[in-house]
Amino acid sequence: MEKGESTTMDANFDAYWDGIDQELxxxxxxxxxxxxxxxxxxxxTVYALKLTSIGPYRLFGYYSVPHGDGPFPTxxxxxxxxxxNHVPDYNDRKRYVVLTLxxxxxxxxxxxxxxxxxxxxxLGIDSPETYIYRGIAADCLRGAEFLQSRPEVDxxxxxxxxxxxxxxxxxxxxxxxxxxxxxLAFYRMMEAAARTSAYPLEEINDYLRANPEKRxxxxxxxxxxxxQYHAPRVTATTLLNLGAEGSTSGASWQxxxxxxxxxxxxxxxxxxxxGTDHDWLDAWTATKFGTEPMSKFIREFA
Numbered sequence: 001m002e003k004g005e006s007t008t009m010d011a012n013f014d015a016y017w018d019g020i021d022q023e024l025x026x027x028x029x030x031x032x033x034x035x036x037x038x039x040x041x042x043x044x045t046v047y048a049l050k051l052t053s054i055g056p057y058r059l060f061g062y063y064s065v066p067h068g069d070g071p072f073p074t075x076x077x078x079x080x081x082x083x084x085n086h087v088p089d090y091n092d093r094k095r096y097v098v099l100t101l102x103x104x105x106x107x108x109x110x111x112x113x114x115x116x117x118x119x120x121x122x123l124g125i126d127s128p129e130t131y132i133y134r135g136i137a138a139d140c141l142r143g144a145e146f147l148q149s150r151p152e153v154d155x156x157x158x159x160x161x162x163x164x165x166x167x168x169x170x171x172x173x174x175x176x177x178x179x180x181x182x183x184l185a186f187y188r189m190m191e192a193a194a195r196t197s198a199y200p201l202e203e204i205n206d207y208l209r210a211n212p213e214k215r216x217x218x219x220x221x222x223x224x225x226x227x228q229y230h231a232p233r234v235t236a237t238t239l240l241n242l243g244a245e246g247s248t249s250g251a252s253w254q255x256x257x258x259x260x261x262x263x264x265x266x267x268x269x270x271x272x273x274x275g276t277d278h279d280w281l282d283a284w285t286a287t288k289f290g291t292e293p294m295s296k297f298i299r300e301f302a
Contacts, residue, residue, distance in 0.1 A: 008223065009223060009226075009229045010128075010220055010223055010224060012128075013223075013224060013229060016128055016224055017172065017224075020054070020134065020137065020138050020141070021141070021172065023054050023138070024053065024054050024138050024141060024142060024145075027052050027053065027054060027055075027056050028052060029051050029052055029142060029145065029146060029149075030050075030051070030052045031049065031050070031051055031146055032049070032050040032051075033047040033048070033049055033063065034047060034048045035047055035048075036048050036062075039062070039064075039087050041093075042067070043066060043067060043093060043094045044064050044065060044066045044067060044093040044094065045064070045065055045067070046062060046063070046064045046087065046088075046093065047062075047063040047064070047065070048060065048061075048062070048063075049061040049062070049063040049099070049146070051142050051143065051146055052142075053104070053135065053138050053139045053142045054135055054138045055104070055135065057104045057109075057113075057135065057139070058109070058111075059101065059102060059103065059104065059109050059139050059142065059143070060101075060102045060108040060109040061099055061100060061101040061102060061143060062085075062087050062088055062098070062099070062100045063097075063098070063099050064088050064092075064093045064096075064097065064098040064099075065097050065152050066093070066094065066095065066096070066097065070097075070151070070152040070153075070154070071097075071151065071152055071153055071154040071155070072095075072096060072097045072152060072153065072154055072157075073095070073096050073097070073154050073157035073158075073159070073289040073290075073291060074096055074097040074098070074099070074147060074153045074154065074157060074158045074159065075088070075092055075096045075097070075098045075099070075159050075161060075285070076098075076099050076101075076143065076144065076147055076158060076159065076160045076161065076162075076169075076176075077098065077099065077100040077101070077161050077162065078101065078140055078143075078160060078161065078162025078163070078165045078166045078169065079100075079101050079102055079103045079106060079136075079139075079140070079162070079165070080162070080163070080183070081117075081120070081121070081163070081183075081185065081200055082106075082117060083106055083107050083115065083117055084106070084107045085100050085101070085102055085106060085107075086100070087100070088100050091282075091294040094294075095286070095291045095292065095294070096289075096291070097147075097150070097152055097153050099143055099146070099147055101139065101140065101143040103135075103136045103139040103140065104132075104135055104136060104139055105120065105132075115132075118199055118200065118202075118203045118206075119203065120132060121185070121200050121201075121203040121204065122203050122204065122206075122207040122218075125207065125217075125218050125221050125222070126214055126217050126218070126221070127217065127221060128220070128221045128224050131221050131224075133225055136165070137165065137168055137225070140165045140168065140169045141168075141169060141172055141173055143169075144160075144169050144172075144173035144176070145173065148173065148175050155175060156177060157177055157289045158175065158176040158177055158178070159176070159177065159178035159179065159180065159285050159288075159289070160176055160178070160179040160180070160236070161179075161180045162180075162181070162182075162183075163181065163182065163183040163184050163185060164184050164185060164186040164187060164225060164226075164227045166179050166180070166181050167179065167181060167227035167230050167231060167234060167238075168225065168227065168230050170230075170234045170235075170236045170238070171230035171231070171232075171233035171234050172230070172233070174233065174234070174235050174236070176236045177236055177237065177288070177289075178236055178237050178238075178239070178285060178288055178289075179234065179236045179237070179238045179239070180239045180241065180281060180284075180285065181227075181238055181239065181240055181241065182240075182241035182249075182270075183241075183249075184227065184249070184254075184257075185200060185201060186222055186225040186226050186227060187226055187227050187228060187254070187257055188226065188228070188248070188253070188256075189201070189204065189222045189225075189226065190204075190218075190219050190222065191248075192248040193205050195248060196248065204218065204222075227257060228256055228257045228260045229260075231257055231260035231261040231262065232260055232261075232262045233262060234261050234262050234263050235262055235263045236263050237263055237264040237265075237266065237288070238261050238263060238264070238265050238266070239266045239267070239268060239281075239284060240254055240257070240258060240265065240266070240267050240268070241268055241270055241281075242254065242267055242268065242269045242270060243269075243270060251267065251269070266284075268280060268281065268284070274296070275295075275296045278296040279293070279295045279296055282294060282295070282296075
């Protein structure tokens with residue numbers, strides 16, 4: 001495969017993902033919830049959540065439940081690429097059940113494995129079976145299973161927020177209403193990496209400069225996580241956050257993904273003005289779920 005060439009869906013794609021589901025089903029989640037006084041307040045109780053994923057591996061999450069009579073609309077913050085994920089936003093905790101998950105290797109889920117950044121993106125990448133994202137994807141699916149088992153969660157009003165992992169989770173655990181998707185890395189990854197020197201995709205370039213003979217193997221592995229191949233199974237309304245036209249987050253670049261999604265698709269062109277984007281995205285979810293939009297600039301603090 002030449003640098004920049006696109007990949008195709010591997011013939012073993014369905015069997016690979018069915019195997020992850022089967023392996024995950026063999027482990028009991030064993031959820032453990034411990035109240036966190038520091039982050040709880042008059043509006044909500046925040047819990048330290050622990051769950052078991054494949055391996056077995058014990059995960060961590062912040063799980064916030066509003067006070068009052070549920071069930072409540074719910075946000076699932078899929079973990080971002082990096083070592084730290086934060087306590088859910090104060091205004092979100094007032095309105096929603098919120099789960100912010102830490103996958104294996106991230107802070108608070110880093111025993112016995114602590115992820116390296118940069119470096120995680122290529123760990124075990126020579127084979128789909130050894131690739132670290134096999135376990136990471138399973139971790140995210142386990143978080144969705146937890147939410148879909150909880151009586152305080154309104155099962156008709158679950159929103160996923162994240163990157164490629166949000167699309168994968170929406171496809172494999174389809175009882176979700178909304179998905180806000182931004183910051184894709186695995187989408188057309190080999191093509192995108194050839195067009196950038198920015199991390200995390202530069203990790204792919206670094207790896208291939210050191211191991212040029214492994215290009216085909218890497219392309220095959222990452223194709224399993226390309227959201228366009230999961231998209232037909234997504235039934236949620238998906239909001240794609242778009243960057244500048246001509247970039248690897250622009251509308252034209254993302255059009256094959258939009259066309260492949262099985263549910264309704266909406267688009268938002270990011271302004272890169274933090275408050276403006278936050279308020280628009282907040283209002284989008286609030287309107288869909290019948291809750292009150294809350295501006296980034298008009299807020300209370302815990």
